[in-house]
Amino acid sequence: MEEVEQVKAEALQIMGVFQLLPKLVVFDLDYTLWPFYCECRSKHDTPYLFPHSRGILHALKRQNVHSAIASKSPTPDIATTYLDKLGIRSMFVAEEIFYSWTHKTDHFQKIHLKTGIPYNSMLFFDDDNNNIQEISKIGVTSILVRNGVNLEAFRNGLAKFSQNGNAAKKNKQKRPK
Numbered sequence: 001m002e003e004v005e006q007v008k009a010e011a012l013q014i015m016g017v018f019q020l021l022p023k024l025v026v027f028d029l030d031y032t033l034w035p036f037y038c039e040c041r042s043k044h045d046t047p048y049l050f051p052h053s054r055g056i057l058h059a060l061k062r063q064n065v066h067s068a069i070a071s072k073s074p075t076p077d078i079a080t081t082y083l084d085k086l087g088i089r090s091m092f093v094a095e096e097i098f099y100s101w102t103h104k105t106d107h108f109q110k111i112h113l114k115t116g117i118p119y120n121s122m123l124f125f126d127d128d129n130n131n132i133q134e135i136s137k138i139g140v141t142s143i144l145v146r147n148g149v150n151l152e153a154f155r156n157g158l159a160k161f162s163q164n165g166n167a168a169k170k171n172k173q174k175r176p177k
């Protein structure tokens with residue numbers, strides 16, 4: 001528990017550096033929040049998260065930044081059982097867990113409809129580069145994670161979000177009336 005508090009404190013410190021924060025952070029599940037494919041496991045197993053996942057979720061909540069899930073897991077029943085067992089299910093304002101042939105564009109449409117939050121106010125973490133490429137195209141700042149979501153990926157994500165936001169502002173100012 002102590003480690004969770006420490007990660008949370010560090011995540012809050014990182015968030016404090018950036019003037020522009022996302023309104024919503026969207027997470028993949030398998031190999032992003034937790035280090036396994038839940039489809040390969042049983043509902044009766046005890047799930048566990050990557051070491052920094054929980055602290056980061058708590059920091060977001062503390063700063064009133066919403067969290068959501070976009071997962072293509074073919075076993076949503078196992079995924080939601082694990083979220084319940086981990087005691088984190090109530091932390092997400094949207095939970096889109098279903099298999100799809102797209103690279104999560106339909107997941108994001110649903111999240112947008114549910115929350116009303118524009119794509120350019122979202123930050124997305126996933127371990128699959130196809131999803132990252134596709135979701136970047138619709139205007140979401142998207143970060144590829146290699147060892148799950150951790151403080152380093154979190155810092156990179158917030159930095160890239162901030163850069164994208166500032167670039168958009170500059171373009172607007174440049175546009176002739």
Ligand SMILES: [Mg+2]
Nearest residue numbers: 028030031127
């Ligand atoms: Mg994944």
